Amino acid sequence: MFTDKLKLAWQNGIAALIPNSCALCRLDSAEVVCSSCHAAYFQPGPQRCVQCALPLPPGSASPRCGDCLSNPPAFDKTLTVCDYAAPQDQLLLSLKFAHQLALAPWFARMLRDSILRQAGNELPDVLCAVPLGKARLAERGFNQAWEITRPLSKHLGIPADAHLLQRSRETAMQSGLPTADRASNVKHAFCLDENHLDNVRGLHLGIIxxxxxxxxxxxxxxxxxxxxxxxxxxAYVFARTLPHIH
Structure with missing residues (x-):
């Protein structure tokens, strides 16, 4: 026991010597994002379309935007934490391209808070991550969506399935394509794992x-x-891009 106490004291001492900074402002912080940046960039914003999560005009009488009313997407609802805009976008870029995987559990906590704030929110039966193609997964070494899904599953007490969704073919990165080409790029690009073909009937699925x-x-x-x-x-997404950005 004495050895365990020494080990704990040594670990605490080392931790105290390692600087911990806010991922946004780089000032000292005990959290991934400091309280000042959290208050500045992650407060609940304007009312959003319940289906696509784009901000609604002030005083909107409908819970859905005009596009979702006239041409509704196949998903029924979207919850998000913030807009994809500076400086929040740097967090996503750091996770995806700088391999800062420690950000993923924080994204999951923020998504959990957004989900639990929704009055009368119906939680899904199973959580799944948007899958990467084999080539991109091999290149990146991880799927950022799955890294968020795992801790979110634990926070919500909902099972997560890493294999249910599959890519049926490789696609170009959506972010590098004109808007007009994005639908054709992902057309028929996803499928169910052959062991799950009959397992989703009647289920409410959450896609991260x-x-x-x-x-x-x-x-x-x-x-x-x-x-x-x-x-x-x-759909559960950390950030939602505004129309004028894409």
Whole structure:
């Protein structure tokens, strides 16, 4: 026991010597994002469309935006933490391209808080991550959406399935394509694992991704899942790109 106490004291001492800084402002912080940046950039914003999570005009009488009313996507609901805008976008870029995987559990906590703030929110039966193609997964070494999904599953007490969703073919990165080409890029790009073909019927599925830009990827996934009998699809994304950015 004495040895354990020495070990704990040594670990605490080392931890105290290692500087911990806010991922946004780089000032000292005990948390991933300091309280000042949290208050500045992550407070609940304007009312959003319940289906695509874009901000609604002030005083909007409908819970859905005009686009979702006239041309609804296949997913039923979207919840997000923030807009994909500076400086929040740097957190996503750091996770995806700088391999700062320690950000993923914080994204999950922020998503959990956004989910639990929703009055009368119906939680899904299973959580899934938007899958990467084999080539991109091998290149990056991890799927950022799955890194967020794992801790979110624990926070919500909902099972997560890493294999249910699959890529049926490689696609170009959506972020590098014009908006007009994004639908065709992901058309028929997703499928169910052959062991799950009959396992989604009647289920409410939660699909997690780091960012939603046009929603085409999630629309294609939801279309495929509903073709296999899924009852409802909710998208959970850390950030939502505003229309003028894409």
């Amino acid at each position: 991704d780091d960012v939603m830009t046009t929603g085409m990827t999630l629309h294609e996934i939801a279309t495929m899942l509903k073709r296999h009998g899924a009852a409802k699809i909710t």
